[in-house]
Amino acid sequence: MSLTEQYSYPEEIRDEFISxxxxxFRDGTHKSAEEIWYFMTEEAPAKYPYAFTKSNHYHRRxxxxxxxxxxxxxxxxxxxMNERISRARANGTPVVxxxxxxxxxxxxxxxxxxxxxxxxxxxAAGQHxxxxxxxxxxxxxxxREKAHRATSFEICQTAGYENIxxxxxxxxxIAPFTCLRCSDISYGxxxxxxxKRKLNLFLGDYPLSHQKDKPWAVEYFAQxxxxxxxxxxxxxxxQTSEADLWAEIKLHxxxxxxxxxxxxxxxxxxxxxxNGIDRRAIFQMGSMEMHGDPxxxxxxxxxxxxxxxxxxxxxxxxxxxxxxxxxIFVCGSCVRPNEYRTExxxxxxxxxxxxxxxxxxxxxxEGSDPYLNLSxxxxxxxxxxxxxxxAAWTVEQLRKSxxxxxxxxxxxxxxxxxxxxxxxxxxxxxxxxLPSLIIEHDQGGVQSEQLQNRxxxxxxxxxx
Amino acid sequence: xxxxxxxxxxxxxxxxxxxxxxxxxLADDRIIGQAIVPTKADxxxxxxxxxxxxxxxxxxxxxDLSYTVATGYGRIxxxxxxxxxxxxxxxxxxxxxxxxxxxxxxxxxxxxSKAIKLDSNGNVVDFVMxxxxxxxxxxxxxxxxxxxxxxxxxxxxxxLAGDYACPINSTCAVFAESEVISLLASGEKxxxxxxxxxxxxxKRVASLFSRIGSNGGDRVFTGGxxxxxxxxxxxxxxxxxxxxxSPVDPQLNGAVGAAILARSNKLEELEEVDx
Numbered sequence: 255m256s257l258t259e260q261y262s263y264p265e266e267i268r269d270e271f272i273s274x275x276x277x278x279f280r281d282g283t284h285k286s287a288e289e290i291w292y293f294m295t296e297e298a299p300a301k302y303p304y305a306f307t308k309s310n311h312y313h314r315r316x317x318x319x320x321x322x323x324x325x326x327x328x329x330x331x332x333x334x335m336n337e338r339i340s341r342a343r344a345n346g347t348p349v350v351x352x353x354x355x356x357x358x359x360x361x362x363x364x365x366x367x368x369x370x371x372x373x374x375x376x377x378a379a380g381q382h383x384x385x386x387x388x389x390x391x392x393x394x395x396x397x398r399e400k401a402h403r404a405t406s407f408e409i410c411q412t413a414g415y416e417n418i419x420x421x422x423x424x425x426x427x428i429a430p431f432t433c434l435r436c437s438d439i440s441y442g443x444x445x446x447x448x449x450k451r452k453l454n455l456f457l458g459d460y461p462l463s464h465q466k467d468k469p470w471a472v473e474y475f476a477q478x479x480x481x482x483x484x485x486x487x488x489x490x491x492x493q494t495s496e497a498d499l500w501a502e503i504k505l506h507x508x509x510x511x512x513x514x515x516x517x518x519x520x521x522x523x524x525x526x527x528x529n530g531i532d533r534r535a536i537f538q539m540g541s542m543e544m545h546g547d548p549x550x551x552x553x554x555x556x557x558x559x560x561x562x563x564x565x566x567x568x569x570x571x572x573x574x575x576x577x578x579x580x581x582i583f584v585c586g587s588c589v590r591p592n593e594y595r596t597e598x599x600x601x602x603x604x605x606x607x608x609x610x611x612x613x614x615x616x617x618x619x620e621g622s623d624p625y626l627n628l629s630x631x632x633x634x635x636x637x638x639x640x641x642x643x644x645a646a647w648t649v650e651q652l653r654k655s656x657x658x659x660x661x662x663x664x665x666x667x668x669x670x671x672x673x674x675x676x677x678x679x680x681x682x683x684x685x686x687x688l689p690s691l692i693i694e695h696d697q698g699g700v701q702s703e704q705l706q707n708r709x710x711x712x713x714x715x716x717x718x
Numbered sequence: 719x720x721x722x723x724x725x726x727x728x729x730x731x732x733x734x735x736x737x738x739x740x741x742x743x744l745a746d747d748r749i750i751g752q753a754i755v756p757t758k759a760d761x762x763x764x765x766x767x768x769x770x771x772x773x774x775x776x777x778x779x780x781x782d783l784s785y786t787v788a789t790g791y792g793r794i795x796x797x798x799x800x801x802x803x804x805x806x807x808x809x810x811x812x813x814x815x816x817x818x819x820x821x822x823x824x825x826x827x828x829x830x831s832k833a834i835k836l837d838s839n840g841n842v843v844d845f846v847m848x849x850x851x852x853x854x855x856x857x858x859x860x861x862x863x864x865x866x867x868x869x870x871x872x873x874x875x876x877x878l879a880g881d882y883a884c885p886i887n888s889t890c891a892v893f894a895e896s897e898v899i900s901l902l903a904s905g906e907k908x909x910x911x912x913x914x915x916x917x918x919x920x921k922r923v924a925s926l927f928s929r930i931g932s933n934g935g936d937r938v939f940t941g942g943x944x945x946x947x948x949x950x951x952x953x954x955x956x957x958x959x960x961x962x963x964s965p966v967d968p969q970l971n972g973a974v975g976a977a978i979l980a981r982s983n984k985l986e987e988l989e990e991v992d993x
Binding site: 599689691693694703704707708710711712714715 | 791794803804805806807830841842843844845846847849
């Protein structure tokens with residue numbers, strides 16, 4: 255296995271690619287497909303060689319399904335994160351740290367950019383050019399170690415400490431919701447109080463226990479959202495109106511609906527129309543957070559939706575997808591198995607509940623108070639309900655995705671997901687009879703053989 | 719004449735584990751050759767060495783083989799294999815070969831311990847493995863044997879001579895080693911320490927086993943550690959049931975299963991050709 259052999263997009267797809275649509279950004283600017291092609295074939299391989307590593311052992315390697323233009327555009331957006339976010343920040347747009355699995359409508363309505371931990375990691379990675387995969391992995395792990403030294407070796411959730419406090423990301427505010435998904439986020443936020451940089455700290459206080467059914471909880475969280483937008487307005491100098499929030503909700507709902515529509519078509523197809531890594535990226539674009547620009551995400555998603563439906567109509571299977579693949583649905587936050595190696599073994603990841611919970615929750619666009627509507631939706635996240643509630647929703651996704659088995663993965667040091675994994679899998683088994691496998695994931699990096707071996711054995715077990 | 723009717727077909731299974739590379743040769747469905755060699759730094763070479771030794775013991779050459787399946791962690795290096803399959807699937811087939819009524823397997827290898835539930839055809843229906851930890855694996859016993867300056871076989875024999883089992887931390891091999899040294903320093907008998915160790919491993923493995931549940935049938939103990947009489951005794955006591963061990967070296971179980979799968983997959987291929 256060579257971790258230095260490079261991939262490049264084949265010249266023969268250029269003409270077709272450059273005839274596809276521009277990406278349209280939030281500020282109204284455009285990037286043409288031709289400019290994207292130039293970046294991805296000339297600039298990026300020199301700047302970020304690690305991203306072009308060819309080996310299947312690198313789970314983030316570029317998908318080689320080259321006739322899906324959204325894949326190339328998605329990778330473009332990921333690799334230009336540093337350039338775009340830094341420029342926006344320099345132009346006065348504040349950047350706010352949030353957690354994964356939450357929506358970001360109010361942050362954007364207030365004029366900020368909202369980034370979850372992985373996105374701050376991408377922003378930081380973009381500041382270092384010319385690194386091969388080994389060098390980039392070492393850089394990332396050394397940086398994370400700084401966070402562990404400052405906080406604790408045993409935490410999973412560093413709340414971006416490594417790149418914000420120990421690095422040089424000019425993040426303005428730490429302001430996640432304290433969702434169940436990550437019970438440690440509050441401690442991560444607290445750690446910033448003792449960091450080198452004094453940052454605005456904010457906790458979107460998320461009530462628990464049948465929260466969506468309690469009027470006081472909906473009003474309480476709505477107050478948190480109003481306070482959040484006011485805090486961000488302190489940076490922008492402008493006031494967020496209810497019309498601003500309605501407009502943002504509509505935009506983000508458009509993305510969510512596209513992601514859900516794409517997912518339902520993908521799941522119902524006779525053969526998976528994309529490989530696992532493309533599927534994951536396309537579905538997750540519906541979070542509207544992934545690229546640091548919701549408008550850009552929507553344009554790429556629209557195109558992806560069309561292309562995928564076209565493939566389904568023609569019976570086209572995704573590149574590298576095996577015949578009679580074992581369809582595996584992944585539960586658990588923040589981590590996933592190596593899609594390429596899982597496909598080599600005869601499986602395919604058909605869904606992840608992580609992020610899907612907030613993506614599949616559409617905010618009501620009718621009514622008089624957008625904050626109340628947003629609050630109601632956020633408190634309804636399936637991931638945040640009790641075990642039985644979360645399991646019932648998971649079962650619905652398993653049926654739609656026609657999964658053969660459930661893989662529950664959690665990060666080493668993750669208290670929440672590790673605590674509920676067994677209970678959720680037992681409940682799912684009771685309701686569906688589907689087998690499950692629970693694995694503790696490695697903390698990032700090139701995935702261990704030990705983990706992949708277990709995934710492969712599960713694939714062999716459930717494969718039809 | 720189709721290949722199916724041309725006479726004997728030979729199949730090979732190669733199981734390249736962290737400690738040892740094992741190989742088995744089948745003539746139709748009979749074991750005619752086997753070998754176990756240590757796994758060295760050159761994992762591919764270790765697999766080839768095991769295969770070559772097994773072929774020699776069978777009296778055939780590599781050209782005689784119809785199909786080879788490789789398994790174990792080292793399988794990704796097995797360029798000579800026609801197919802690679804995980805050892806979980808292979809162990810199930812291997813146990814089923816010797817014990818058709820087997821419905822559960824405990825496999826303890828060098829760095830993994832597994833509990834596998836299988837159906838009446840030897841297919842895996844559930845499994846659970848240890849996490850990133852040596853506790854409950856062969857490595858755990860090796861570490862302690864080294865601390866006590868005895869061989870694994872001697873450690874096993876000492877278990878049977880112990881009066882009682884010293885409570886030992888069963889969650890970390892490294893910490894358990896420190897505990898053993900402290901116990902020795904305090905004058906505790908080696909036999910009781912050995913007994914405690916084996917019970918610690920047995921309890922760890924039993925808790926894995928409890929997660930797959932029982933569906934009746936025989937319970938089979940496979941892997942190199944199945945040769946450890948002390949651990950087998952401890953496991954049977956903790957589980958409250960007899961564990962069957964194969965008539966051939968249980969360390970070969972994975973390789974047997976790989977060879978069985980080589981046979982079934984090749985025959986399936988040949989039947990498709992004949993159709």
